[in-house]
Amino acid sequence: MNEAPLEKELALTDKFTQKLHDLSYEATNQCVQCGYCLPACPTYESMGKESQSPRGRINLVKMAAEGKIDLQKDLAEPIDLCLGCRACEVACPVNVPYGQIYEAAKEVITENQKHEHHKKQNSKPKIQTKAVKFTLTNLFPHRKRLRTLGNLTWLYQKTNLNKVVQKNKND
Ligand code: SF4
Ligand code: SF4
Incomplete structure (x- = not known):
């Protein structure tokens, strides 16, 4: 059976997902899920949660780049809590470029937050403008x-x- 092209499998919902995909997807695929990096990670050691481990974060970035999870709701917190110390990179036997994945996620999440903020700001005056326009015309x-x-x-x-x-x- 022919495999569907990768692009068709992805639900690239917006430009932020697309950017995250471009910047990090290849790198996330290098992770073989062995877990050797886990004991080196201070946030995993202190919180004991997979989502606060390097492997967990890589998986989340991968899923976000595939459009399967929400950038803000599901990815922002684990990335925010990462210390960026890159101890996981040193411990990784297959040299997964965690730093690249982390920086890409941080950049895209920040851009997405700014975009959402602007959207909210712009929607307020529109309502006021409509009210003024209604008064003037009616x-x-x-x-x-x-x-x-x-x-x-x-x-x-x-x-x-x-x-x-x-x-x-x-x-
Ligand atoms: S950069 Fe540091 S805190 Fe972040 S996942 Fe790697 S080891 Fe953990
Ligand atoms: S980042 Fe490296 S050490 Fe950690 S799970 Fe993936 S392959 Fe293993």
Whole structure:
């Protein structure tokens, strides 16, 4: 049976996944999962979790580069907690370039965080702009509507309805 091309097997969801794939995928495939690096890793020694070991991190980077896990939800914390000491690289019998994998993951995660932050920042003014636009197009050209709105506001204040509403909110 013919193997599907690698590209077809990958769910490269976005440019960050693609970049991580370009920078680290080949290196992650060099890991033979032997675990010789585990005793050399201070975070694995102190936390005892596979996800905080070099082998675990390499696996996570590989899965993220395949689009199988989320960069922020699943990969950011293990990479953030890595000390970058590269003691694992020295202990590795097949010379997996852990430093390269780690730096690639850090770079892509940081870029992705900045991108998400900008997206959030840009979405706020859009809502405000829409509200202003709505007011300008629907109220200002129509004196009658503006007058009605003004009368309603006046009535709301004069009848002490605002105080009743406020009291109900506080109760
Ligand atoms: S760089 Fe240091 S802390 Fe990070 S995985 Fe390797 S040995 Fe562990
Ligand atoms: S990084 Fe090296 S030592 Fe660690 S599991 Fe992979 S092949 Fe083994």
